[in-house]
Amino acid sequence: MRSKACDALRKQGYLFFSPESSAAVKPCMWSKRALRGGDMCYKHQFYGIESHRCIQMTPTLRCNQRCLFCWRSMEHEVENEIELTPEAIVSGAQKLHKKGLAGYKPHRDVTPEMWQEASEFPNQVAISLSGEPTCYSQLPALVDLFKENGYTVFVVSNGTRPEVVEKLHPTQLYISLDAPDEDTYTMLCRPKGDYWEGVLQSLSLLSTRRSAVRVTLVKGLNDHSPEAYGRIIADAHPSFVEVKGYMYLGYSRSRLSMDQMPEHAYVRSFAEKIAESAGYRIRDESPVSRVVCLEEDL
Known part of the structure; x- marks a missing residue:
């Protein structure tokens, strides 16, 4: 299944759960900055989210739009993949988040307390990394399982699959x-x-x-x-x-x-x-x- 897009994303810091799935984790710039004692992202300012304790992830890279403003590659699409179960994603998310931050443990600006919070006690999941999460068939169950494991969950969706959106109950839904209007939508979001x-x-x-x-x-x-x-x-x-x-x-x-x-x-x-x-x-x-x-x- 692994495409050129996945290979390119791996070089950009994406950590994939398995070779058969495009589910991935990538600690964002703000997570790393906060870990070093710097500023947190606007979600902290607006909603109180601690950036270094936030796992940024996606259950799939598949998407049903080709937005002109999207930062991801559209030249090499993920076509076939084996979806992971919600249990596999929840059990692996913290490990991949910690792996993505591993190079910061010896950093002089990272305190033991901040490192422990980030690596051992993340408490927020942002399902917003790339792809359209509602293309993952078990998204409602995944959200519920993250919440059952003590996480707050933000989900960002393009809204194209209302039958899935209706079943979602994250902490905050985007x-x-x-x-x-429709003409502008068709031109911009393709x-x-x-x-x-x-x-x-x-x-x-x-x-x-x-x-x-x-x-x-x-x-x-x-x-x-x-x-x-x-x-x-x-x-x-x-x-x-x-x-x-x-x-x-x-x-x-x-x-x-x-x-x-x-x-x-x-x-x-x-x-x-x-x-x-x-x-x-x-x-x-x-x-x-x-x-x-x-x-x-x-």
Whole structure:
């Protein structure tokens, strides 16, 4: 099963659970930075997540969209894989997280306490690394099993499979809303099927759980019609909205230009317009990550 994409990702720090599966763990930049006593990511600022104790992973690299702004490779797709059981993923996730951080144990800025928390006592799982997690057939059971083992769980989905989203009960559920209308969605996200109505259906499920809508803003492509974003968000009624600037990283650099990466002031200005239309307000922001968090204006 192992493709050229998996080989390339392994060089980038992806740690795979088995040769037959594309399920993987990769400690993120913020996890490593926090471990050394540096800043944590905006999820700590917004929601209290400790970056060094957060396992970033995916149960599959498969995806049913080809978003222009995605940092992953689309030239070598994962076609056939043997899915791992939720039990195999949960039992191996901490080990791979620790392995991914192993080079930091002797670092002069890493205290024994921080190392122990990161390597032995991670308490958060972000199912957001790459791929579309709802393409993994046992995602609801995986989320439940992580929670039963004491983890908080964030799931980030493109919303194309509402029948799976409906069964998910993570600590916080993200659904991407990367376009204000179907034409923009088709152009930017390049779905492999007719999914726009499915995305809207997934968004309609957010009001009954702790949730967030994620808008990735790409200059010149989806940075229009803030009132349309606002109407969709008002109907979805999520707990939070994150308006985040596209980052010129990874394989997206072969599809987009650096000029399409908006500055934080631009992101904030657009977020303010969405908030006004949706009946939300700015709750917090992280200029270094170019992200603005909105919540309902009560």
